[in-house]
């Protein structure tokens with residue numbers, strides 16, 4: 001999976017507006033320690049209720065089986 005660099009540059013954490021880092025199947029906000037799942041390879045899910053705590057994502061090796 002890879003989001004286009006241009007997209008990654010304009011995306012921001014919905015909570016703190018900080019920069020996001022792509023990691024496995026997630027976009028990570030290091031500041032909030034939150035992992036937003038990326039669905040179907042290229043659709044970031046920024047709903048806070050869908051977001052995972054960073055630790056949980058790390059335990060899952062930054063993989064999920066969520067679908068749109």
Ligand SMILES: [Zn+2]
Pocket residue numbers: 013014015016017018029030031032033
């Ligand atoms: Zn954040």
